[in-house]
Amino acid sequence: MDWASVSDGEVVRACRAGDDAAWRELVERFSRYVFAIARAHRLNEADSEDVFQETFARIYEHLGRLRDDDSVRPWIGQLTRRLCIDKLRAAARDPVPEDGSEEHGALDRRLETIDEAVSVREAMRSLSADCREILDRFFCRDQSYNTIGDLLDLPPGTIASRISRCLGKLRAAYEGRSGPASASGEA
Amino acid sequence: MNEKTPMDEVRLAELLRELPPAPEAWLQAAQERPAIARAADQVLELAEADAEFRRTLIADLEEALRAAGHEPDPRLVDTLRRRLPGG
Numbered sequence: 378m379d380w381a382s383v384s385d386g387e388v389v390r391a392c393r394a395g396d397d398a399a400w401r402e403l404v405e406r407f408s409r410y411v412f413a414i415a416r417a418h419r420l421n422e423a424d425s426e427d428v429f430q431e432t433f434a435r436i437y438e439h440l441g442r443l444r445d446d447d448s449v450r451p452w453i454g455q456l457t458r459r460l461c462i463d464k465l466r467a468a469a470r471d472p473v474p475e476d477g478s479e480e481h482g483a484l485d486r487r488l489e490t491i492d493e494a495v496s497v498r499e500a501m502r503s504l505s506a507d508c509r510e511i512l513d514r515f516f517c518r519d520q521s522y523n524t525i526g527d528l529l530d531l532p533p534g535t536i537a538s539r540i541s542r543c544l545g546k547l548r549a550a551y552e553g554r555s556g557p558a559s560a561s562g563e564a
Numbered sequence: 565m566n567e568k569t570p571m572d573e574v575r576l577a578e579l580l581r582e583l584p585p586a587p588e589a590w591l592q593a594a595q596e597r598p599a600i601a602r603a604a605d606q607v608l609e610l611a612e613a614d615a616e617f618r619r620t621l622i623a624d625l626e627e628a629l630r631a632a633g634h635e636p637d638p639r640l641v642d643t644l645r646r647r648l649p650g651g
Contacts, residue, residue, distance in 0.1 A: 400597065400598050408591050409583040413582060429586060434597060491583070494580070495583065497580060516580035518585065548573055548576055
């Protein structure tokens, strides 16, 4: 099944119906978001992994409580942020930024950027698989033209123009999309 | 978040870089969550039906899992601890 055209809400409904493939898609779809939020809180690797696993454990256990399936993303964002704060408090290693502090403001801005990045990734789902792959390898996995050329069997000289073309398509897709759901829907 | 605001491609590239993949092993472990939940369901059903097993499970969870033929995977142990009475 090609999950790229399936909405978040439909993935959630399929998960709730016990579809293991849908669950794998949900984890794949939100794994970068959860990982990025943990990194934004500057957790160490072990704590980041704990937060990552605990977030998905709670999503799995509480998916039935979600009132609006299309609001799964803000719900996951809130859940991950709460677990990060709990981890910081438990470790008492780094102070939790206080509301209104400069550090808290910087964290908020970072989280807003991550949310914007997730919206860009959502727009990416409307691109061809080839475009998604080349953009992901170059920008997200930081692979060189030569590595991408070897892996995708393309002359390295054509990679830059393909990236540019795909970025243009992504821009059009991003500007043409509607905004994401903004409210949490947990009961 | 201004989805309708025109965005230049430099900014788009910056945003793509904000979301590197999580480590593959983390992803795989999270994707196996339904199998862990099903194993926990089996163990708890057995504990419901067998008082002796229930006592062993509460006294020594990992040993009880081995006796019931389950590897004491830390995720299974953690799930059971949360779902057992007093967990």
